[in-house]
Amino acid sequence: MSSLPLASTAPEPHEGGSARREWWRAQWTQFRRSRLALPGLLLFSVFVLAGLFAPLIAPYSPYANDLANIMATPSREHWFGTDELGRDIFTRVLYGARISLMEGVLSAAIAAAIGVPIGMLSGYAGKNVDAVIMRLIDVLLAFPGVLLAIVIVSILGPSLANAILAVAIYTIPIFARFARGQTLAVKEEPYIEACRAMGMSNLRILGRHILPNIAATIMALATLRVGINILTCASLSFLGLGAQAPLPEWGAMLANSRTALLIAPHLAIFPGLAILLLVFGLNLFQDGLQVVLDPKSRGRT
Template structure:
């Protein structure tokens, strides 16, 4: 009984020690982020956009789809802070609702690319040899095409829609995550603790997903944050070309496309969606740089 009690106490102490180290790690991470003013600014920008997207129905002053031809092409005023478009729709309301579409496409595309890319990279890096060669050649073929051209080809084949844009942007994000996961896995797979776990009879699946993946997440998280900016920008570009969201959708790229016909008579129709995209992309880039400082040990040294 005493031996069991001591063993239980030992496990409890070990669990408490792990929790304490985890809390210290999170505290150190948050401290590093808050000390970096640029990262803090980027994080606040992102949180602001997320808040707008979540509470769009409560924040938007007008219905983003309501057509009011009597008030079309109104310049910014106290009633319509960003003016109205050629159909009398409030631009501010459309931008607020558009944050759901643009950010949703960005996050979904990055998650899509990260999911398949990380799995491919883990498999290639862990097994090596023939498996690595086959996966690496597939990635080389994908990298042979510029990302936006590959996305254009995919959307052209699938047809213009927001879902197809998400798939297209996600596909050309796969090689980036795969190469990072592959390189990091090749560094970790031969470490002593992996050999010890393997000698205890752990399966490849457990080794890969329980012991290798958690130790290579830092560079993947950093690249994922930076990739969000590229994904949002690419999705807006495809919508601008008419291959993404279709009118009357308030997606930012579609709004930009509609505003190009009024650059001289009503430039605010294109200026405000363009500024919205630019500020959000800047926010992700600033926050991504801060994450690199916080998560990359080489930046700390």
């Protein structure tokens, strides 16, 4: 994972609406300079809209069985074909977008909500506090992420909620270390020294000055982690540790298609493509955020 530099400083509230509009216009211009960022945003938006409006778009219920039409190939009635129970794959892929996005966003949000304050505290306090917190973080990082998630789900029991929680737990150290590094850079700025000289409390400095200055880079990291977490949750479901039947989750759909790959490959192709395109779009979108946040990269994209 590439490092994400500090974001360019946003206009202060007292500078007025015109200054803020100009700032956002400049950020959008920089975002568009990345040739792959807009396609990534478009791909991501398609899946978001598909998940939100699945009940309006889907031609069938994701749980409706048609035992007379099992493993049918793609046709006018069933665009992506049907699965081993005669359920419409196109419908289940649409509803699966909602579940996969929930997995990625919730796990990243939980990890950020816990990891960012820990990292900020570690970086700002320094010395013994920093040493203790970072050693604990290093213990979690010593375990491979997916393996740690598997252990957690095995203890808690297979379910969608437990898979999200397990992925969030193994993502916490990533946010903590990143927030620590950003805090270490910001806390040396002259205006932070001025705040301390004015007698401002440490909590207020963290909340009003350090957090706003690292929030943009945290958001960029969160965007990247959403895609990675979607892949991890799909892996857990593929192993039978995540979403359970009959939920239309893409990883679970891939697991169910294993026994019919030779006679009905469309069972695996369409959910597999959905995972690929969503994660690919998120990574391209994060590339655009990188262009906005990193002045050094603007001339290269």
